[in-house]
Amino acid sequence: MMKKLALLIGSIFLCSGTFATENEIKIPSKIKEVTVFQKGAQIYKTGSVFVEQGVTDLLITDLPRNINQQSIQVKGFGNFTILSVNYQLNYLKSQKDSKQIKTLKDSLEMLKFTKKDTENKIETYKAEETILLANKSIGGDQSGVSITALKEAMNYFHVKLNEIKSKELELNGSLSKINESITRIQNQLNSLQSKLNNPTSEVLVKVLAKERTKAVLDLRYVIYNAGWTPEYDLRAIDIAEPVQLNYKAKVYQSSGEDWEDVRLTISTGNPQISGVKPEIYPWYVSFYEPPQVVSRGYAPKAKMAVVYDEMEIVELDEEEEAVAEVSYFEATTNQTNVEFNIDIPYSVPSDGKAYTVQINEFNLDAHYTYYTAPKLKESAFLLAQITGWEQYNLLAGSANIFFEGTYVGNSTIDPQTANDTLNLSLGRDEAIVVSRTKIKDFESQRLIGLNKKETFGYKIEVRNNKNATISIIIDDQFPISTNKDIEVEQIEKSGAKFNETTGKLSWEFELKSLESKPIEMKYSIKYPKDKKIEL
Incomplete structure (x- = not known):
C-alpha cells in the first residue's frame, strides 16, 4: 500500500512538472530603447507572442546577470491578466557571443584553413624533393654518361631543387606568421569568452488568458556596468564669429548584450546616488571619559550603530490587469536631471569601449580678447569669454579646442567653478x-x-x-x-x-x-x- 501511495505521489509531481513545461513559452525580445545615466543604464525591451486559453508562463531569456532586481518593471498589453513576475538566474546557459567574438571566431577558422592548406603544400614539396633525390643516378651500372648529358642532368637537379627549397622557405615563413595570428586571436578570444561564462538571467511572467490572444510585454531594468562621460568640441572660425560647441557623450557598456540600433537617451542622473533627503538627529554633548584599561590586554568592543535603508517588498497577491504596471520599485523623477533624446539610432557593443554619441550643437556668444604674461612667456594667447552657457546644462568634462580649422589643444569645462563668463584659451597666435x-x-x-x-x-x-x-x-x-x-x-x-x-x-x-x-x-x-x- 505504501509503495502504491509513493508511486501515486511521484506521478502527481511528474504530471505537474510536465504541465508547467508544456505551458512555458520563451518570448523573443529585442532592446528598443536605452537610457544611459552617468553610471548605469535603464534597458527597455519588448516582445510579443500568442498565448492559449488558461495560465501560461512567459519566459524572457538571455538577460544580463547583473540586473538590479528591484528595478525590474513589466507592462503587458492585450486581453490577458498578469498574475506574477519572477526573476531568476540560469546557470546552464551562458551569454551569447558578441559580434566581436563571432568575427574573431570566423577569422580563426579561416586562419586554420589557410594553415592546413599551407602545411599540405609544404608536404607536397617535400615529397617532390624526396622523389628527385631518389632518382639522381644517371645511366646504368655498366655504361657511362656523356659530359653533355651529365651537365644537363646536373643543371636540372640544381634548378629544380633550388625551386623546391625556395618554395618550402616561403611557405614556412607564411606558416610562422599564420601561427602568430592564430595565437593572438585565440588569446583575445579567451579573454573575451572568460567574461561570457557567467550565467544569464531570466524574467518569468505568469499570465492568464480567457481565450487565445496576442500578448505584448514591455520589460525595463537597470544595469550598472554602463555609463557615459561628457566631452566637448569647441570650434571658433575667427574672432568675429560665435563659438560653436559640440556636446558629446562617450558611452560605454559591458553588460553582456549588445545594443544594436537602439534609441538612446542620455541622462545626467545617477541611479546609484540615493534620492532620500538626509535627516539631522539630536547631537548630544557630554563630559569626556577616558577609556577604561582592561587587565587582559584588550579593550571592550565598541557598539556600532548600523543603519539600513528601508526597502518595500511588493507581492502580487491579486490578479492584475495586463495594462497595469508590475514593478519591484517605485521610480521617482528628480527635477534637476536633464535628458537628451537622441533621434539617430546607435549601436554600442558590450566591450567596455567608449563610443561617441552626438548630443547637441550650440552657438555661443563670445567676446574674444588676447592675453599675455611676457614675464613668463613672450606669446599672446587668444581667449574666448563665453556667456549664456548656463542654459545648456553642461557637465564637467574635457574639451577639444579648434581655431580656424586647426586643433590647438585640450582644455576643461567645469561649470561648478565657472562664473557667469566661461573663459577658454584657444591657443597661441603668432600674429601678435x-x-x-x-x-x-x-x-x-x-x-x-x-x-x-x-x-x-x-x-x-x-x-x-x-x-x-x-x-x-x-x-x-x-x-x-x-x-x-x-x-x-x-x-x-x-x-x-x-x-x-x-x-x-x-x-x-x-x-x-x-x-x-x-x-x-x-x-x-x-x-x-x-x-x-x-x-
Whole structure:
C-alpha cells in the first residue's frame, strides 16, 4: 500500500512538472530603447507572442546577470491578466557571443584553413624533393654518361631543387606568421569568452488568458556596468564669429548584450546616488571619559550603530490587469536631471569601449580678447569669454579646442567653478608679437648710508600683425616685500591697474591692425647693504 501511495505521489509531481513545461513559452525580445545615466543604464525591451486559453508562463531569456532586481518593471498589453513576475538566474546557459567574438571566431577558422592548406603544400614539396633525390643516378651500372648529358642532368637537379627549397622557405615563413595570428586571436578570444561564462538571467511572467490572444510585454531594468562621460568640441572660425560647441557623450557598456540600433537617451542622473533627503538627529554633548584599561590586554568592543535603508517588498497577491504596471520599485523623477533624446539610432557593443554619441550643437556668444604674461612667456594667447552657457546644462568634462580649422589643444569645462563668463584659451597666435626687455639705462645700484638701493626697469611692447583690431590684456608684477627691512617702491606703472596685495599689474587696451604699443614698468628695492636679496 505504501509503495502504491509513493508511486501515486511521484506521478502527481511528474504530471505537474510536465504541465508547467508544456505551458512555458520563451518570448523573443529585442532592446528598443536605452537610457544611459552617468553610471548605469535603464534597458527597455519588448516582445510579443500568442498565448492559449488558461495560465501560461512567459519566459524572457538571455538577460544580463547583473540586473538590479528591484528595478525590474513589466507592462503587458492585450486581453490577458498578469498574475506574477519572477526573476531568476540560469546557470546552464551562458551569454551569447558578441559580434566581436563571432568575427574573431570566423577569422580563426579561416586562419586554420589557410594553415592546413599551407602545411599540405609544404608536404607536397617535400615529397617532390624526396622523389628527385631518389632518382639522381644517371645511366646504368655498366655504361657511362656523356659530359653533355651529365651537365644537363646536373643543371636540372640544381634548378629544380633550388625551386623546391625556395618554395618550402616561403611557405614556412607564411606558416610562422599564420601561427602568430592564430595565437593572438585565440588569446583575445579567451579573454573575451572568460567574461561570457557567467550565467544569464531570466524574467518569468505568469499570465492568464480567457481565450487565445496576442500578448505584448514591455520589460525595463537597470544595469550598472554602463555609463557615459561628457566631452566637448569647441570650434571658433575667427574672432568675429560665435563659438560653436559640440556636446558629446562617450558611452560605454559591458553588460553582456549588445545594443544594436537602439534609441538612446542620455541622462545626467545617477541611479546609484540615493534620492532620500538626509535627516539631522539630536547631537548630544557630554563630559569626556577616558577609556577604561582592561587587565587582559584588550579593550571592550565598541557598539556600532548600523543603519539600513528601508526597502518595500511588493507581492502580487491579486490578479492584475495586463495594462497595469508590475514593478519591484517605485521610480521617482528628480527635477534637476536633464535628458537628451537622441533621434539617430546607435549601436554600442558590450566591450567596455567608449563610443561617441552626438548630443547637441550650440552657438555661443563670445567676446574674444588676447592675453599675455611676457614675464613668463613672450606669446599672446587668444581667449574666448563665453556667456549664456548656463542654459545648456553642461557637465564637467574635457574639451577639444579648434581655431580656424586647426586643433590647438585640450582644455576643461567645469561649470561648478565657472562664473557667469566661461573663459577658454584657444591657443597661441603668432600674429601678435610680444617682447619684454630690460631698460638698461635705468638700472642702477647705489649705497645710501647702511642700505643699498637697486632700480629695475622693463619695456613691454606688443605689435598686432593681424588685419583686424584686437583687444589684449597684459599681466606683469612688482615684487612684494616680506621683511620690514626690504622696501619696494613702484616708480612707473604706465597706467596699469595695480593690486597692492598680490603686486599684480594689469593693462587692457585695443590695438589696431599693424599697430605697436610700448609700456614700461619701473621699481626700486632698498635693503641693508650687508644682505643679499633673492628675486
